[in-house]
Amino acid sequence: MFASWGALAHRRRWVVIIAVVLLTVIGGAWGAGVFGKLTQGGYDDPGSQAAHVDKVIEDSIGKQGGDVVVLYTAPDGRTVDDPQLAQKINDRLSALPGSDVGKVVSYWNTHVPQLADATKQHGLATITLASTNQSEQITQYAAIADKLAVDGVQTQVGGLIPLQKAITDRSMSDVELAELISLPVVLALLVIIFGSAVAALLPVLVGGLSILGALAVLRLMSLGLDVNTFAVNVASLLGLGLAIDYGLFTVGRFREELAAGRGTAEAVRRTVATAGRTVAFSATLLVIALAGLMVFPLDFLKSVAYGGMSAVAIAALVSLTLLPALLGVLGKNVDRLAVPWRRSADSEPGWLNKLAGTVMKRPTLFVLPIVAVLLVLGSPFLNVKFGAADEKQLPPSDSGRQAIESINSAFPSTSNSIAQVVLRSTNGAAPDQAAVGKLVTDAGGIASDVHPVGAKGDVVVLSVKLPGDPLSDQARDAVTSLRALPHPANTELMVGGFTAKLADSTQAIFDRLPWMIAILVGATLLLMFLAFGSVLLPIKAVVMSALSLSATFGVLTFVFQEGHGAGWLNVTPAPMQIGVMVLIGALVFGLSTDYETFLLSRMVEARNKGMSTPDAVRTGLVRTGRMISAAALLLIVVTGAFGLSEIVTMRFIGIGMIVALVLDATVVRMLLVPAVLRLFGDASWWAPGPLRRFQERVGIKESEDAEDEPASHSREPEPVH
The missing domain is CATH 3.30.70.1430 (Multidrug efflux transporter AcrB pore domain)
Known part of the structure; x- marks a missing residue:
């Protein structure tokens, strides 16, 4: 299928180029209207008790607080x-x-x-x-x-609306600044990597068009859904970063095919059949990872999932349509405007050869220390505490944050430490006054400053000052105790407020987290088996991604919650936002699997040519190691620019992505994965007979001979020391 599409993209290259450019540019121009429709809501579970309390209060005694x-x-x-x-x-x-x-x-x-x-x-x-x-x-x-x-x-x-406007305004300006900084740096790095200005421009062009396409999808979403500000940030980050990564792998493979002496048409066909197939596969895995966010009831996560999924899908589509067509037009001119230090596309980096040889000889000496270090890095996450988005999202110098802090200091009764207790009769009559008095007395034994704030019909509303910080365990325990207070028959007791909303939303995420994990793990195991025909490779990929993810979470907890280095980042240490942690989890897991796919695809490719396991692992590492390192570096630049954001959530995402990419593309993919495969030996490619036959019938593979004849390498395993 992919080889056929590559041939078609070459034959109809001008039609493809004109159609893709027109669609993305027109769509992006229309999609720019989404910036006027963004919201900052969606962080609470709309079906929770605390959300229901807000509605009951508004319907009975009117909206409180302004x-x-x-x-x-x-x-x-x-x-x-x-x-x-x-x-x-x-x-x-x-x-x-x-x-x-x-x-x-x-x-x-x-x-x-x-x-x-x-x-x-x-x-x-x-x-x-x-x-x-x-x-x-x-x-x-x-x-x-x-x-x-x-x-x-x-x-x-x-107040809530000024805070949301301040966050939205800063987020939009941060997106513009990030793209303004990252695009020139990425272009310069691509020139260094490819050694050609023409080849370097192609991934950047794909990235820019992918962002325009993602904006169009978000604008379409905004017609019927609330689109959170961070959906645009994440869509821009993924659209630009992944399009550049996909372009890097595709252009790199095309140059390899040309260097092997093939004509332009054949080089395009084979590039789409190999690199294009891998791009489509890895994008599918990442879309599924982001789709896992949709199991949660929080509109924030759903909105970001839609934005991320659209950005990844469009980046893959543009890479599979526009890029092959452009390569078909350019042919050997892809290497025009070369720099003096340009290397041959089929040259193998000497340092990777040496690294691969060292790992193959002493795999155990790499596996044990690396796993130990990753586990140590992840250990701070064992003490994680979860909080919510508030004025601390803004820098300490922001006037909006200072205003909220001044108001909370002068008027503690307006702060987030206030809970609303609702007593509602279920028979339509007003609650008994003696019962209300007893409830006030009982609540006073748990918290302080308990007093009625309104009553109408069958509803009575009390205000309660919770003990401690509103994000503390003490405050959450008080909410739990208030909800457990005895109340008369034919009445309903509910507790709302900031702390209650946070507790309800956190619990809603924990309740549905197993479903997300099942989606991520299940999709990875199934799709990687269909792609590679091995049982161990998908399991290993899941374990490697889990190690990267735990280490990333540990570093983020160490910095953003415990405060080590927080002063350098100009952030206030605070409990972590569980919704953002889940988002980071989906992104890191998806990107880890993405790099794993690129690495394993070349290893399996070499194995299918007849190479032994050590030779196949060495060849895969040497042929993709430089590209994976380059792709990670480019994505680090893109996410690093977002890490400069003045909004803590975006800085959190940016730094989290940097940590994950550094660990995953260097320590895990370059050292740990090859070492583990060397220890597995020929079992790396094993599958039971029935599963093997099933994979051969329905697996994700090319039916055409997209590769050369099998190599004559021996399959005799090397001794493991």
Whole structure:
């Protein structure tokens, strides 16, 4: 199939080029509209008890807290009760446009004591925006943001919507900066790797078009779904990075075929039959890995899954359509504009030959220490704690973060440490007042500052100040204890709030995590068996990917939670976001399998030519080692640019990817995998008879002779020392 497609892409090369370029450019131009439709929500389980509490409160006594919170601080020597200041603040808030603002509640229009601090230096105003749609709320907030300041009064603006807008704005600017930095660096590295400016431009072109295609898919998604900001970040990262990787392998294989003396048409056909087949296979595995995120109820993970899957699929499609057609047009001109140090495409790096020989001779001396080091690197993850996205996503110097911290300091009752307890009658009558009083007393034995905040019909709402930090085990235990409080018959007791949402979302992820693992492992075992016809190779691939993943998680915990080196990264140590950890897991597992596929495909290819196991492993490492190292380096540059983001989540993803790529493309693929295969010996390629026959019937293979005649290497195994 792939050989036939390669021949067709060469014959209809101009049609393919024009069609792909037009589709991606037009789609990207339309897809740019997605930037106005991005959201920052989706981090909570919409089916959880805490989410249900929010809906019950909003339906019964109305939305609490407002979308925008403004802290006004009186100048020295004056208080918020000063009549002149009060008049100026009231006039400013009253002038806000009704088209954008639904309701304003402030200390100055209600005189509620809780809206001013004890010193009367600070006063609060909460603003409920006119829309309930998050994208529209961000637009409405942008319209009033410059109309909140009052002359002579320090004004700080916080709240959920300003926080989301700040994160979205910084995320978008970070994407532009990352691409601005990474593309020139990647192009320069490709020139060094290929030794030709023309060959270097091809993967970059594929990467740019892949991003445009991914934007079109995200815009299409936004018509019916909420698209989280990070979906665009991840789509850009994967679209650019993987398209460059796929282009690197494809162009590299084409140059090998030309160097072997084949004509352009045959070189294109064989390139698609070999490298193209591997690209399609590895992209399928990565799409399945990202699809595993869709088992979770959090819209954030689903949104990122859609973005990542579309970016990977489009990168593979462009690599399998546009790239072969361009190679067919260029032919030997792919090596034009060569640099003086250009090496022959079929030359074998001497250092890889030496490395492969050393690993083959002493495999045990590589396997045991490497596995031990990876396990030690992963050990900090045993003490991981999970948190949630809050103002600490922004750098300490950000005015939005400073505003939220000032509000929480001056008004602890507005902080995330407040839980809402709902007592709702199931028979339509109002809850018994004696029962409500007992509930207040019982809750007071668990937490502090328990008081009613509203009652209507069959619902009573209490506010409870949880002990400790809202992300602490103490606060979570208090939520569990509150939910376990006895309550009268015919009533329902529910607990919501920030800590409750975090606990519910974390539990929802843990409940569904086995399904994701089953998808990742099952798909890898099945597809790699169909591709390579071996039982041990897929199992080994899963174990290697798990080792890379555990080491990556351990390093991230060591830095971002425990704080080692956090000052250098300008991040505040905090519990990890479990949703982002799951995302990193899918990406790292998928990319680990991706490099494993490229490495094993050449080893199996060599084995099928008649080489012995040591020779096949050595040949696969030598022929792909340089390309895998180059691909990892290029992807490190792309993800490293995202690691410069001022948003902690993007910096977390960027650094996590860098750690994973460094470990996987060097220690694991270059040393551990060849050493393990050497220890396995001929058993590496074994499968039971029935499975072997099944793989030969339905396996992922080429029916045409895409390769040379079998080599005359002996299959006699070498002794293992």
